[in-house]
Amino acid sequence: MEALVSILVGVMTASAVYLLLRSHTFPIVLGLSLLGYAVNVFLFASGGLTPDNAPLVEHGIARLPDPLPQALVLTAIVIGFGMIAFLIVLALRALRDLGGDGVDGGDAP
Amino acid sequence: MSHLVLLPVLIPLVGGALLLLTGGLGTRVERTIALAATAALLPVALLLLSRAASGEILIYYLGDWPAPYGITLVVDRLSALMLTLAAVLALASLLYAVAGDDRRGRYFHPLFQMQLLGINGAFITGDLFNLFVFFEILLIASYALQLHGGGAARVRAALHLVVLNLAGSSIFLIGIGAIYAATGTLNMADLAVRVSAAQADQAGLLRAGGLLLLVVFALKAALVPLGFWLPPAYTAASAPVAALFAIMTKVGVYAILRVHGLVFGPEAGPAASLAVPWLVPVGLATIAVATLGVLACRELHRLLAHLVVLSAGTLIVALGLDSEAATSAALYYALNSTLVGGGLFLLADLIARERGEARTFLDRAQGVARPALLGTLFFVGAVGVAGLPPFAGFAAKVYILQSAVAGPAATWVFSVVLVSGLLLIVALSRAGSGIFWRIGDTPPAGERAGLLPTSSAAFLLLGTVVLMAGAGPITAFTQATASQLADRAAYVGGVMANQGVSTPASQRGDP
Numbered sequence: 001m002e003a004l005v006s007i008l009v010g011v012m013t014a015s016a017v018y019l020l021l022r023s024h025t026f027p028i029v030l031g032l033s034l035l036g037y038a039v040n041v042f043l044f045a046s047g048g049l050t051p052d053n054a055p056l057v058e059h060g061i062a063r064l065p066d067p068l069p070q071a072l073v074l075t076a077i078v079i080g081f082g083m084i085a086f087l088i089v090l091a092l093r094a095l096r097d098l099g100g101d102g103v104d105g106g107d108a109p
Numbered sequence: 110m111s112h113l114v115l116l117p118v119l120i121p122l123v124g125g126a127l128l129l130l131t132g133g134l135g136t137r138v139e140r141t142i143a144l145a146a147t148a149a150l151l152p153v154a155l156l157l158l159s160r161a162a163s164g165e166i167l168i169y170y171l172g173d174w175p176a177p178y179g180i181t182l183v184v185d186r187l188s189a190l191m192l193t194l195a196a197v198l199a200l201a202s203l204l205y206a207v208a209g210d211d212r213r214g215r216y217f218h219p220l221f222q223m224q225l226l227g228i229n230g231a232f233i234t235g236d237l238f239n240l241f242v243f244f245e246i247l248l249i250a251s252y253a254l255q256l257h258g259g260g261a262a263r264v265r266a267a268l269h270l271v272v273l274n275l276a277g278s279s280i281f282l283i284g285i286g287a288i289y290a291a292t293g294t295l296n297m298a299d300l301a302v303r304v305s306a307a308q309a310d311q312a313g314l315l316r317a318g319g320l321l322l323l324v325v326f327a328l329k330a331a332l333v334p335l336g337f338w339l340p341p342a343y344t345a346a347s348a349p350v351a352a353l354f355a356i357m358t359k360v361g362v363y364a365i366l367r368v369h370g371l372v373f374g375p376e377a378g379p380a381a382s383l384a385v386p387w388l389v390p391v392g393l394a395t396i397a398v399a400t401l402g403v404l405a406c407r408e409l410h411r412l413l414a415h416l417v418v419l420s421a422g423t424l425i426v427a428l429g430l431d432s433e434a435a436t437s438a439a440l441y442y443a444l445n446s447t448l449v450g451g452g453l454f455l456l457a458d459l460i461a462r463e464r465g466e467a468r469t470f471l472d473r474a475q476g477v478a479r480p481a482l483l484g485t486l487f488f489v490g491a492v493g494v495a496g497l498p499p500f501a502g503f504a505a506k507v508y509i510l511q512s513a514v515a516g517p518a519a520t521w522v523f524s525v526v527l528v529s530g531l532l533l534i535v536a537l538s539r540a541g542s543g544i545f546w547r548i549g550d551t552p553p554a555g556e557r558a559g560l561l562p563t564s565s566a567a568f569l570l571l572g573t574v575v576l577m578a579g580a581g582p583i584t585a586f587t588q589a590t591a592s593q594l595a596d597r598a599a600y601v602g603g604v605m606a607n608q609g610v611s612t613p614a615s616q617r618g619d620p
Binding site for chain 1: 238242245249253260267268271278279283286295
């Protein structure tokens with residue numbers, strides 16, 4: 001389980017970094033979203049992975065999952081969603097005002 | 110438990126919400142509410158400052174949850190000092206803005222309040238994740254404020270600002286996740302205890318988490334090599350926004366001082382003094398790069414933006430010296446550089462308006478309408494920021510150099526700081542003489558700026574004179590702040606005092 005989650009986070013982060021290094025705004029938006037997903041899964045795993053357990057408090061089960069990372073992830077998702085929405089609007093405005101979707105304005109190669 | 114601690118975040122929150130609701134009632138109502146909310150922060154900050162000055166650490170448990178479980182807000186001397194600085198700067202910037210700049214785009218006032226909410230929150234929170242949340246609040250407000258007024262240059266700079274800071278936020282979360290995985294807590298006081306007692310097998314995770322946080326804070330503080338977003342962004346921003354942004358890099362520096370001082374301090378076991386080896390080299394590199402930037406500028410706003418980077422670099426060098434004297438010097442320097450930096454941004458806008466077509470380019474052009482007044486203010490600001498006597502910039506630099514004398518990096522610190530100071534004087538005198546003396550025959554073409562904007566710029570610039578006049582009591586306070594920061598046990602003891610107390614507030618007799 002740990003290996004699966006680590007590989008998942010690693011692949012997502014690597015793809016995100018690749019997309020972030022592109023010279024157009026659209027791949028960068030995708031890259032930042034993907035980085036957000038990777039971070040959320042990482043945060044979720046930071047409380048320790050407890051497979052085959054109840055998601056919440058249940059009588060008779062001694063080992064409970066840590067609820068705090070879930071709260072953190074929820075907050076991070078909400079904030080990330082707002083930020084990505086803002087970035088998309090800004091990128092569209094840059095497309096209109098700067099005459100292209102390059103990250104430095106205008107057309108990028 | 111005093112509810113006073115909550116006011117620095119509550120006032121801008123309520124003020125901002127009110128401003129959104131009353132947006133349709135006209136400019137006058139909007140400006141009154143915005144000014145009232147911002148002005149109310151100053152007495153609150155001063156009250157907190159006077160309470161904290163006695164050495165008391167004010168703690169607020171949100172929802173009355175006991176310490177490591179709930180979110181704690183903490184006001185000690187450092188927080189109170191930064192709150193006061195933010196309140197003074199915000200009030201002057203807003204007074205400048207209500208003279209007309211706030212009409213150049215929509216939602217200036219609600220965004221301004223949200224920005225203050227984020228800044229104040231970052232200064233008082235005692236929880237690492239809550240620090241992230243307040244950072245995000247101040248960032249999203251700053252993105253929109255940066256765009257205030259519109260135009261291609263602002264959009265281009267904002268795009269870089271947003272993308273970099275979004276990547277930074279992700280790194281912040283990874284750092285938080287790593288630290289939580291290693292310790293199981295995010296309360297800074299609790300973290301300080303657990304990190305110092307951490308086992309060796311957690312050391313890697315802890316150190317990685319701590320250094321990731323350092324990267325994020327360095328991005329906010331615009332340190333080399335992460336600070337190249339700052340000059341275009343601050344150059345393009347409208348004047349009151351740029352003036353308020355003068356404290357944003359200090360939020361990054363504050364976070365380094367708070368988190369790396371408290372959690373990863375000298376007693377932090379396997380992660381002891383994590384940041385210290387990095388700070389002096391990074392700070393010196395930042396000073397060097399910013400000095401070159403200042404020298405290369407052909408335009409006053411960009412020059413001032415490089416000065417903001419330079420002051421952040423100097424602060425980081427002082428923190429890297431890692432002694433109480435150096436921390437005290439850094440705080441005094443931060444007060445001076447923030448006020449003067451903000452004031453110079455306002456002054457540059459006044460100059461641009463009065464010169465008309467030539468704006469703030471350092472070319473031969475028409476002079477300003479009031480050369481004596483603006484020239485004197487520029488002189489005071491330039492002397493204050495370059496660190497020449499008789500103003501506070503000089504004293505601040507002397508304190509920093511004094512604390513570096515005995516250290517191992519003394520040669521480097523002295524040479525870089527002093528050479529940078531000399532080059533700064535060259536660049537500033539070139540800028541000043543270019544604007545005020547190299548004037549053509551044509552009479553001034555621009556409009557005359559009003560009394561309100563002029564006096565708010567003067568108010569901030571004269572801060573350097575006030576800081577020098579009051580240097581005795583102020584440095585006594587910053588020294589007390591530095592020794593309070595070094596006494597980690599008192600902070601931890603104060604925050605964790607109600608551990609295990611779970612009686613509701615009503616039964617304890619609290620209001």
